Amino acid sequence: MTKEDRSNVASVDTTQMPVIGPGHSFASVTDKISSIVLTHRTPKGWFIGLALSFSLVMILSGAVGLLLVKGVGVWGINIPVAWGFAIVNFVWWIGIGHAGTLISAILLLLNQRWRTSINRFAEAMTLFAVMCAGMFPLLHLGRPWVFYWLFPYPNTMNVQPQFRSPLVWDVFAVSTYFMVSLLFWFVGLIPDLATLRDRARSLWGKVIYGALAMGWRGSARHWHRYEIAYLLLAGLATPLVVSVHTVVSFDFTIAILPGWHSTIFPPYFVAGAIFSGFAMVLTLAIxxxxxxxxxxFITTRHLDNMAKVMLATGLIVAYGYLMEFFMAWRSGNKFEWYMTMNRLRGPYWPVYWGVLLCNVALPQLLWSRRLRRSALALFLLSLVINTGMWLERYLIVVVSLARDFMPSAWGMYRGTVWDYAVFIGTLGFFVFMMFLFIRFLPAISIFEMRTLLPEAEVKGEAKEGVKWKEGQPSTV
Amino acid sequence: MERRPAVYGLMAEFDNPTSLLDATSRAYREGYRRMDAYTPFPVEGLSEALDFRRTRVPLIVLLGGLVGCFGGFFLQYYIAAIYWPIIVGGRPFNSWPAFIPVTFELTVLCAALSAFLGMLALNGLPQPHHPVFNAPRFEMASRDRFFLCIEATDPKFEAAATRRFLESLGAREVSDVED
Structure with a gap:
């Protein structure tokens, strides 16, 4: 984009903007994306970033090591706030993951072709975010080395999971989510791995990418089955992503605690997840x-569209806050009303006002077209929204637990240095995995980018040619 | 004993998807059946031009989903009502509404695994080697070239005549593929 283009950007209608820059061909798209992976000259910045994030991973290892040795007492949790940072971070991370599935599956089904250049790394983001999310409930178990007790398997103790508990539903929801996201991501990668296999010059590159590509040769019959399988996976992932955050919200709503026991939670959790997830996609993409x-490849149109999704889901989240407030008043339940007042004026008031500022007030700036198309402004706003959504989960988990029904059972909670260390450590782990991913796998789907080019469209007679055939279709 | 032909087939190379689709349709009309096209991305209408319209992938996914659905529900019913019956919150042993979320998750999990494994199995992958990789410049099939291979096992295949036919379709180059 030239300087003049950039100054005109605010006045152009988005649907007129291209999803891929001009002057590209099949070869140039392939070479540009695969060169990031196949180059021998790794940029210095990559090493610096990897080293920084790896030092945070070391903090994570240290904090988790201490946790395993001493127990969950090193965290600030106690009765009444037994969940603390672990569950705040779990919900926050899993919510971030949801944007990846939304971009890759739901936008695919809706035939939104602009998703193509962002879906691959958004899916990778999903995987790494779910890994970070999964760590927290496992570490919170207190004895994470017996995590497999969560699954039903024949055992000498003769005990089995209690399937009426939303916490058991959560185990199945999150592990299914990870598995399906992994399959979806890997299926999308197969043709690109074949491209890397064919273009790698080093022996190791040929062997490793070759093994992962599993002998993919781009046969028309294979593509046919591939596209159907990919579409079906998208169709399966779409209700799955909605169910996962619904089940996460059940962890709260099935309990009778004021601030948790609310029917608005499932839709408002799903919207919040997409809201924070898109913010994270922007934080990484920019x-x-x-x-x-x-x-x-990741054009202004992409930024603009993602900003619009954030604005829309942010409004749903704001509606959720409004309804919580309204229902607390309308129900006439004094515990519900106290909970609301406690949020506004209680000891944790900065959290609630922070949520309103970051998730309701500041995202309204996205109504401005100029701001939606400014990479820097969007980057800063995405950080604000990520913070706001973390605070929202803190509000739900901690502020509700700290003051329930009986004042004699109230208590204050504050995260300890180890709570922060584990949280910052997972941020480091997430960034570390993203750095490895960008270096060793194509961060943008190469084969789908080829289909965006004008040459990819079959023209003229050939298109008619396929229609003449008679006879029964054969099943192979 | 069937004599294996020394060549696997003849590979024609094209510049763009339009010429490839055109060539494929014409080869089909000419009577060739044992052939396949190789492209760097899915080309619309190409599998139809090869008369390959239906696959069993959706059926496999449906069956996988049903196995996950009924198996998942039965697992919970068996554990909660037969193997380890325990009263929780005064609910019946078979408190089926509480079993729906896990049933749903297992349905999706089994369906997704069958989509992945079914697609690979029907495609015959993983496959360490295939003769088409012997074709010159075949590595371009994952970049910007489009290939059509008429296999030697096709009843209408005759090395010289088929080569002439492929050349007449406007291929950049036609080459033998060793088996």
Whole structure:
């Protein structure tokens, strides 16, 4: 994009904007994306980023090591706030993951072709976010080494999971979510791994990418089955992603605690998940396109569209807050009303006002077209929204637990240094995994980018040619 | 004993999806059946041009989903009502509404695994080697070239005549594929 284009950007209608920069061909798209992976000259910035994030992973290892040795007492949790940071972080991370599935599955089913250049790394983001999310409930178990007790298996103790508990539903929801996201991501990668196999010059590259590509040769019959399988996976992932955050919200709503026991939770949790997830996609995409010069592939149109999704889901979240407030008043239940007042004026008031500022007030800036198309402004706003959504989960988990029905059972909670260490450690782990992913796998789907080019469309007579055939279709 | 032909087939190379689709349709009309096209991305209408319209992938996914659904529900029913009956919150042993979330998750899990494994199995993958990789410049099939291979096992295949036919379709180059 030239300077003049950039100044005109605010006045152009989005649907007129291309999803891929001009002047690209099948070869240039392939070479540009695969060169990030196959280059021998790894950029210095990559090493610096990897080292920084790896040092945070070391903090994570240290904090988890201490936790295993001493027990969950090193965290700030106690009765009444037994959940604390662990569950706040779990819900926050899993919510971030949801944008990846939304972009890859739901936008695929809705035939939104602009998703193509962002779906691959959004899916990777999903996987790494779910890994981070999964760590927290497992560490919170207190004895994480017996985590497999969560699954039904024949055992000498003769005990089995209690399937009426939402916490058991959560185990199945999150592990299914991870598995299906992994399959979806890997299926999408197969043709690109074949491209890397064919273009790698080093022996190791050929062997490893070759093994992972499993002998993919781009046969028309294979593509046919591939596309159907991919579409079916998208169709399965779509209700799955809605169910996962619904089940996460059941962890709260099935209990009778004021601030948890609410029927608005499932839709408002799903909207909040997508809201924070898109914010995280922007947090990752904006530096990625800048440092690797991918502005032709992740265009202003992508930023604009993602900002619109954030605005829409942010409004649903705001509606959720409003309804919580309204129902607390309308129900006439004094515990519900006290909970609301406690949020506004209680000891944790900065959390609630922070949520309103970050998730309701500031996202309204997205109504401005100029702001939606400014990478820097969106990057900053995405950080604000990520913070706001973390605070929202803190509000739900901690502020509700700290003051329930009986004042004699109230208590204050504050995270300890180890709570922060584990949280910052998972942030480091997430970034560390993203760095490895960008370096060793194509961060943008190469084969889908090829289909966006005008040459990919079959023209003229050939298109008619396929219609003449008679006879019964054969099943192979 | 069937004599294996020394060549696997003849590979024609094209520049763009339009010429490939055109060539494939014409080869089919000419009577060739044992052939396949190789492309860097899914080309609309190409599998139809090869008269390959239906696959069993959806059926496999449906069956996988049903196994996950009924198996998942039965697992919970068996554990909660027969193997380890325990009263929780005064609910019946077979408190089926509480079993729906896990039933749903297992349905999706089994269906997704069958989509993945079914697609690979029907495609015959993983497959360490295939003769088409012997074709010159075949590595371009994952970049920007489009290939059509008429296999030697096709009843209408005759090395010289088929080569002439492929050349007449406007291929950049036609080459033998060793078996």
């Amino acid at each position: 530096p990625l396109r800048k440092f690797y010069g991918l502005e032709d």
